[in-house]
Amino acid sequence: MTTEYQAVIAEFEPIIGLETHIELGTNSKMFCSCSAQFGGDPNTHVCPVCLGLPGSMPVVNRVAVESTIRMGLALNCSIAQWCRFARKNYFYPDMPKNYQISQYDEPLCSDGYLDVTVPTENGPQVFRVEIERVHMEEDTGKLLHAGGAGRIHGATHSLVDYNRAGIPLIEVVTKPILGTGELAPEIAKAYVSELRDLMRALGVSDVRMEEGSLRCDVNVSLNRQGEGWGTRTETKNVNSLRSVERAVRTEMVRQAEQLRLGERIILETRHFNEETGDTTSGRSKEEAEDYRYFPEPDLVPVAPSESWIEQLRGTLPEIPSVRRARLQNDWGISEFDMQSLVNAGALELIIASIDAGVQPSAARKWWTGELTRVANERDCELEELTVTPADIAQIEGLISEGVLTDKMARSVFEGLLDGEGNVTEVIDSRGLVVVKDEDLLVEAINQALSESPDIAEKIKSGKVAAAGAIVGAVMKSTKGQADAAKVRTLLLEQLGVKE
Amino acid sequence: MSDLTRQSAATLASAIARKEVSSEEVTRAHLDRIAQVDERVHAFLHVDPESSIARAREVDQQLAKGELSSPLAGVPIALKDLLATKGVPTTCGSRILEGWRPPYNATIVDKLSAAGVVSLGKTNMDEFAMGSSTEHSGYGPTHNPWDLERIPGGSGGGSAAAVASFESPMAIGTDTGGSIRQPAALTGTVGVKPTYGGVSRYGIVALASSLDQAGPCARDVMDTALLHAVIGGHDPRDSTSINKPVPDVVAAALNADVRGMKIGVIKQLKGEGFQAGVLERFNQSIEILTELGAEVIEVSCPHFEYALGAYYLILPSEASSNLARFDGMRFGIREDDGKDRSVEEVMSATREKGFGAEVKRRIMLGTYALSSGYYDAYYGQAQRIRTLITRDFAAAFSHVDVLVSPTAPTTAFKIGEKLDDPLAMYLNDIATIPVNLAGNCAMSLPIGRAPEDGLPVGLQIIAPPMADHLLYQVGSALETALADRWGGLLISEAPTL
Amino acid sequence: MTQGGIDAEQVKHLGKLARLELSPEEVADYTLQLEQILGAITLISAVAADHIPPTSHPIPMENVYREDIAVRGLEINDFASGAPSFEDDRFRVPRILGEPG
């Protein structure tokens, strides 16, 4: 932790708040029957409704409502007995109707909480994040800016693809999170991570962050101890776990600098720059739109019955925190180890690897070791790496068959991460094959022995520890493609020495 | 059969079914009539004779093969131009949609097509259905067939005039505050606003979503019943459409009997502001209903005086949002001078140019009423008035089966007369608006001509939600009694043009 | 400014919100007309008390849903020709200055 950040914490108290939008993994869109699949050729998942053509009308997707209720239940929220959709009116070319169907003062779920665990010097600490509301809305289309290096500024025009318009979103809004102290960035990240895991566990979304299916607006304010709340800023569209953490930290440092200079914090939206980690000023809230919300007259109220809610409650899976405790026990690891693999974003990947047939210890080893190192080096999330749990299963299988050594496995990972193809292709192109031919190995052993007759004598005289030097020489002469244990056995056999 | 254009839809349908005449012949006769008179009436915005005739031939073939058994098969119809029609221009009477051909059909259009009804074209209307005279069309006004210098009512003046001028035996209109009923009254035709949710709104370009309802226009009660039965019913694409069977309106139209029924006259809708001749005809009709065996009593709906105010907050609010999508980005015209203007500027220029004055006025009013700080005082209060009006209706219907009033306070006025006075124009719908606010169903039918100007007068019958059949039962009884007196329908007195 | 009153500045702001490039004459006209219309309808705020529930929908209904089944919608050819500008299978729009709401 930088001393700069420590200085901020010494002087100021942060208050954070998070608004998270997550695309639901339904088959069809929120208000029409178009496919909600990610991607697709531009404007091929569209119809009169999601293009906002005159006369078209929305109809609510039942599963989207159920997913929101289940999410609300998992977040310990109360579910509204009766609520409505509302229109949020503003003009923007990615929004076909020039209003978004959302919920306003009558959210489907409200007043819940989510417990998140963050590592501290004194061990993992559980922090309760209170949830203000969970509501449903629709996504907008996707803009492609032409001219001006693909950015909105300097673009000569833009092109719109409405495939994403109308994809169901749930928006989860926290209450102001107080009392985080220096842990604010970690708590923000742990909260979003926990939210993501919960969505996945519920099966309501697979939360592909790299596809932008989770977007976070980060609110931050600072106040000096004992003073009232400071003015907040809202940093928009922060799209990865790491960025959430960075955005909170950056904004705290920036605001502290301003406040120290005696300057006022402006109520405004800010943009997060993924490359630099900086935030830049957007629109001030004084010139903010007047959304002219009113109840959506094309839709009827959502009024979930007690029995419907109970039936949905019955479908809730084991929640992630309970599941983690169970796995920690199964794997026989410490709470600290469990927490660090969760923080590394490795848990789901480890579980998926185990499901694919990898031993738990091996799965943990690869994801928290080699791969976490690479992810840190590359400044990205583990799941963004081009290595999948299936790859690990394949590599582990080859190791146990004796086709690959541990060292070769690392080389395979290197190849995978550098985009050299799939496991088989990397093995082929890098020529990674264990020398299995015993005659060849024996030949190499004899060659090594003849080059170091003194060592050969030492071994023969019972100093088995000296064998390492010969094994090393053989591994070198075979370019690492031999199984060291096998070489050792053959060497001792050759010299007629028993361990 | 003598002049095919003077027949009712029911008559034409049975003649077509009996193969006495083909749908093609009937369709041609109406297209000829349109060619002959529409230059003066201007009921239509779009007519495509070739495709109408092609469709009529198809229907004739289907009928020959016995593939169609609908009570309106082969009969032509005119469609208000805010119904989305696939591949056929749909302008909503607005320049902003000039040349736009929707890629899909409104549910009503699909239903009509499945029933073998043949479209003649799209009818003129006040732009986006905002108006009571059809003068607010972006394509010029429609003229009342009874007097071409006068307005035919609005917003569905084109549909009403097409029917009144014998260009089409029937038409589809939409009614947000009286846009089917008031033109029916002013043109001596019959128009019905079904119960809210009784007919699908899918594909009908929305004016005010919580008020809009499509319905039938024709020259007699039976024809509107037949059409109502074809277009009514639940639509899974419209969440607000009622998932119950449509009341048997055709049987009700056959049951022209009001004996023992209780009919309420709304005290607030028969005094000040109503033209003398309108009230005279209305009172005569009340006498006739009494003679027919109904018990007529006066009822009070004290909150109706606030209906107009509530309506002129709710409608513009919803409309300001519904019309936001007309921005020149995905469909319709775009006003771009090519001088590197921003999207915001191009949207604003497009809307400024594409919308007419009345539309802009209402968008401004609605934007204001929904603004933060004003929502509660305006939209919120208007919705409370809505509750009070609904309660007035409920109280009245606890005493009576149906309610009656004049449909419009005056007969047709001169083109241009009220164009510069929005408030005077809004008063045209004083009697029809409460029905939309409460979601009831209502019918307007002709009850004679005002002595002072010889122009048609309409009577409005109002029934509770989902009691649409009562409109037809009462309407049919009164229509029969009046036809007996006059020796035929009032519309037969209309100028031949 | 009293409730129901409206001035030219407000009309200009509303024009911006509603994306209408109003001419000075229109600003003047609408200021006058909105003032009149609002004046005529403000009497309603005196009538309905807070205890009266608002009606947003004339026929009360609840819980109308669609099953989550994906169906192919329109083809590009269906709507591309109706768009003012279409390029690379996408809707082409003029340059965007501001941020979304």
Ligand SMILES: [Mg+2]
């Ligand atoms: Mg939102």
Ligand SMILES: [Zn+2]
């Ligand atoms: Zn769609």
